[in-house]
Amino acid sequence: MISGNITFSYWHFALNIIIIGILFSNFSVAKQSKIHELKMNVIDQCWRLNPKWRIQRPQLATCSIGYAGKMINNIGEDLVHYKVIDPSDDPINPKPGTLRYGASVIQGKVWITFQRDMHIKLERPLLISSFTTIDGRGVNVDIAKNACLMVFKATNIIIHGIRIHDCKPQTPGVTMGPEGKVISLGHVDGDAIRLVTASKIWIDHNTLYNCQDGLLDVTRGSTDVTISNNWFRNQDKVMLLGHDDGYVRDQNMKVTVVYNHFGPNCNQRMPRIRHGYAHVVNNLYLGWLQYAIGGSMRPSLKSEANLFIAPTRGNKEVTWRKNNNTNGDAWEFHSVKDAFENGASFTVTKGGRVPKPNYNEEQRFKVVDVKYVRSLTRSSGILRCTKTSLCG
Known part of the structure; x- marks a missing residue:
């Protein structure tokens, strides 16, 4: 017993x-x-934890959030995998193996990767065709020292993992267009990336700096854009949303700005908004000179769970509004659960409702508490991806 x-x-x-x-x-x-x-933010959790990401690169297209939605139109059985092996550039007769040949000549769904580290000096702006992905993961790709990137009347485009800097203005001339046809192109400002009448664009994990005009322009009716995980630094005018005060078509513009790192040494336009709507969420602002977020022509902004760290000296105010007697105080600038350090302050619109992004199911994502913003933006910009480990 x-x-x-x-x-x-x-x-x-x-x-x-x-x-x-x-x-x-x-x-x-x-x-x-x-x-x-x-x-790790929700975009990066989607693919960076996969040890087979190199052979399953198109998984990235399912990871986007915000107004761009899921980029599943960029993948499928008819996807063309194209590898850049030649850093040279011919703007009129691009050679197979060059970036321009893959981005402008080949039509349909194209996923562009790079054979090795490259420094590419574009002779003319690179016009990217619809349904194109430029994927720089695993190598160091610089597009610099002359012309840079333009999305002109195109849709469903991903730009990921590229360092773009020292971009210069371009005089009028001819170049290969986004449909494989040579076109005339007018004067181009020295922007790193410019969107012109473009839609469903995802710009993720790029490092942009030191361009003669701006780093990123969303103009002339462009909409459904997500700008995420980028590092913007060493720049006067950073990001422009809306072409000019007179271009009323930009009233339909919708842009998500999420998980980006602004600074150091950024002056203004993070972003500057005209007419349209921007959801600016979970970003890190490491100082500014004139202002961080500004606007004109009745823009709508929901600033949510961002961390604003004011400069040690100078202007502590986050916002700027262009004086316009015909509009009065018509701007919709709202701050929700933002955090402010070093004396930063945010002048909000008094009264009225806070404009919601009204995302659909494939655009929706959870806003993270602002106390985690430093961690969520620590990997902003291009990632270090080795052959023996995950991207870190």
Whole structure:
């Protein structure tokens, strides 16, 4: 009888150890998942934890959020995989193997990667065709020192993992257009990336700096744009949303600006908004000179859970509004759950409703508490991706 009790107690003890082990294991997995959630934003969680991302690159197209929605129109059985092996550029007769040939000549769904590290000096602006992805992960690709990127009357485009800098203005001339035809192109300002009458564009994990005009312009009726995980630095005019005060078609513009790192050494336009709507969320602002966010012509802005760190000296105010007697105080600038350090302040529109982004199911994402913004933006800009490890 005593022996039976001892045997029962032993198995009871062993069963408890097993149960505790399972619970502890599940707790550890849950805890690790929570750690990743806090250190890695929802876009990066979607693909960066996959050890096979190199052979499953199109997975990236399912990871976008915000107004661009999921970029699933860029993938499928008819997707062309194109590798850039030649850094040279001919703007009129591009050679196979060059970036321009893949981005402008080949039509349909094209996923562009790069054979090795490259410094590409474009002779004329690169006009990107619809349904094109430029994917710089795994190598260091610089587009610099002359013309840079333009999306002109095109849709469904991903620009990911490229360093774009020192872009210069371009005089009028001819170049290969976005449909493989040579076109005449007028004067082009020295922007890193310019969108002109473009839609459904995702710009993610790029590093942009030191261009003669701006770093990113969304103009002339462009809409459904997501700008995420980028590092903007060393620039006077950073981001322009809306062509000019007279271009009323930009009233339909919708842009999501999320998980970006602004600074150091940025002056203004992070962004500057005309006419349309911007949801600016979970970004890190590391100082400014004139202002961080500005606008004119009745723009709507929801600034949500951003961290604004004012400069040590100079202007502490985040916002700027262009004086216009015909509009009065018609701007809709609202701050929701933002955090302000070093004396930063945000002048909000008094009264009225806070304009909602009204995302559909494929655009929607959870806004993270502002206390995690430093972690969520720590990997902004191009990522370091080695052959033996995940992108970090």
